[in-house]
Amino acid sequence: MYRxxxxxxxxxSISGQKVLNAFLKGEDYYIEFAANGKDALKKAFEIKPDLVLLDVILPDMDGFEVCKRIRNNPYTSLMPVIMVTALEDRESKIKGFQSGADEFLCKPLDALEVKARVRTVLKLDRFRRLLYDHSTGLPNDMLFIDYIDNIMISQEQSMASQFAIVAVKLSNSMFLNNYLSKINDQQMLKGLVEKFQNGREDVKIISYNKEGNFTILLDSAGPEQAARFADNLVKAFANPIEYLNGELLVSCKIGISLYPQNGSTGDELVNNARLANEEKNKEKFYIRFYDEQLERNYKNHVEIATNLFKAIDNREFVLHFQPQIRADNHEIIGMEALIRWDSRDYGFMYPDFFIHRAEENGTIINLGNWVIKDSMRYLAELTHNKKISTSVSVNVSALQFNDPSLETRILNFAGLYDLVPETIKIEITESAIMANPDEAQKKMYSLKEKGFKLSIDDFGTGQATLAYLKDYPIDEIKIDKVFVQNFLTQKVDYEIVKHIIELAHTLDLRTVAEGVEDEKHVVLLENMGCDIMQGYYFSKPVGENEMTKLLLTQPFLKK
Known part of the structure; x- marks a missing residue:
């Protein structure tokens, strides 16, 4: 997009402002003005101009001092400055260059010279922009790490001893990233930076990257100072930040690395701080220092992720199937395919152990394709060889759902095994839909038109509501087991389950209750009008032979 x-x-001088504005008016620039040094420094930070045309003579501080302060601020240090002066002596120009000026314009000004110098400096400035995040104007990782490396060199020379890198991941980082990119809301950005800065002189630089990481250099800080700083951040984010005409409540996870204990380069210190804030933890507010155990965990994580690639080729994955039971007569009318890893190195592993790693390294798409194909192979065996009429539900991850070839693969596998699309149910999570609602709607309609059934998995744990999902061609809602397992004792969960079932039926959708583990669950769900039940009360997930036996014998059928 053009900017x-x-x-x-x-x-x-108003006349001085007007002269420069008149010279540049036809050049398609966005022009801002400042009448003194203090205002200039404030606007340089807030609007991050591509160029400053700075008069030497100002009322509160001279242009040399303004330029020096622009250079000393890490957020504006690379900002191009052309000094405008009536002083033509050699000493003044040397002083200007020593202050950090990139160019000089001497009065009286010539229009052609002004335009030419401005164009030249802006052209050279394109490389500077690569060091800043476009949406926020904050330094990016490249500039931040370079700044740290320079600090380390200067500290070695001065024998100074320590500082801390604080990596902050906000709970709504991707929302903030999209919001700041589209709206460029400087008020929100200012609010965020103020929470990090909070008037502290030891906060030397704050960076931001597209993954939603804010990273802070805390000067002369040991573990105690860094911990107090992180604790203050947690308290600051306990209060909402302003955006648009409302408020946004965010939580934060904070990782800390210390120099010189946790790294000898800027890159190493930043990576170690982020490794600490990415540690799996369900707490909304979380502080963790980097340590060697984290490094061991990370290496183990990488090893497992690498072994996932080999496991697919070595055919170490197997499918188990959990029966889905009609609530009115307890007939098994379908099954959900659930993947397991029979690993040569780690033993028999459940999805919690490896699915998130497969999503991180991209193997989830190959793994998901294998699940779809093998589920259909088993369904074909039941349908064509055993003459059993049933259906299979297959989970599709958010990454796999975004794969452009997903629909083609599903169609090809169904054709390969000569299956009727109506016997294949695709389970999609709320998060997969909400990540790109319009695109998700198109894909779902396309699958629906071809006859496949669509189910929303783990409903109630994400952002979607049934009223929102009425515009999507879904057949079924799966109520998350968290609500089902607690609804006997928690009134709120009881009301949630009851409301979902009632509203789903109003929209002509079937409901499936997951996590049914007790006879009281069964009775209450039947009374609520739930359509299908699934859980350990009836059967744990079982292998193909056991599943075939259950379908043939129908042991749960009401007499």
């Missing part, structure tokens, strides 16, 4: 270059003109 105008922005120029900040700093001159206490």
């Amino acid at each position: 105008k270059n922005s120029i900040l003109i700093v001159d206490d």
Whole structure:
């Protein structure tokens, strides 16, 4: 998208501002003005202009001092500055360059010269922009790490001893990233930075990257100072931040690495701090220092992720199937395919052990394709060889759902095994839909038109509501087991389950209750009008032979 270059003109004279504005008016620039040094420094930080045209003579501080402060601030240190002056002596120009000026314009100004110098400096400035995050204007990782490396060199020379890197991951990081990119809300950004900075002089630089990481250099900080700083951040984010005309409540996870204990380069310190804040933890507010155990966990994580690639080729994955039971007569009318890893190295492993790793390294798509194909192979065996009429439900991850070839693969596998699409149910999570609602709707309608059944998995744990999902061609809602397992003792969970069932039926959708583990669950769900039940009360997930036997004998059928 085209973006105008922005120029900040700093001159206490209205006539001086008008002259420069007139020269640049036809050049398609966005022009801002400042009449003194203090205002210039404030606007340089807030609007991050592509160029500052800075008059030397100002009322509160001279242009040399303003330029020096621009250079000393890590957020503006690379901002191009052209000094405008009536001083033509050699000493003044040397002083300007020593302050950090990139170019000089001497009064009286010439229009052609002004335009030419501005164009040249802006052209050279394209490389500087690579060091800043476009949506926030904050330094990116490249500049941040370079700044740390320079600090380390200067500390070695001065014998100074320590500092801390604080990596902050906000709970709504991707929302903030999209919001800041689209709206460029400087007020929200200012609110975030103020929470990090909070008037502290030891906060030397804050960076931001597209993964939603804010990273902070805390100068001269040991473990106690870093812990207090992190604790203050947690308290600050306990209060909502302002955005648009409302408020947004975010939580944060904080990782800390210390110099020199946890790294000898900027890159190593930043990676170790982020490794600490990415440690799996369900707490909304979380602080963790980097340590060697984290490193061992990470290496183990990488090893497992690598072995996932081999496991697919070595055919170490197997499918188990859990029966789905009609609530009115307890007939088995379908089954859900659930993957297991029979690993040569780790033993028999459940999805909690490996699915998130497969999502991180991309093997989830190959793994998911294998699940779809093998589920259909088994369904074909039941349908064609055993003459058993049933259906299979297959889980599709958010990454796999976004794979452009997913629909083609499903169609090809169904054709390969000569299966009727109506016997195949695709289970999609709320998060997969909400990640890209419009695209999800198109894909779902396309699958539905071809006859496949669509189910929303783990309903109630995400952002979607039934009222929202009425615009999607779904057949079924699976009520998350968290609500089902607690609804006997928790009134809120009871009301949630009851409400989902009633509203689903209003929309002509079937309901499946997961996590049914007790006879009281069964009785209450039947009374509520739930359509299908699934859980350990009837059967744990079992292998193909056991599943075939259950379908043939129908042991749960009401007499």
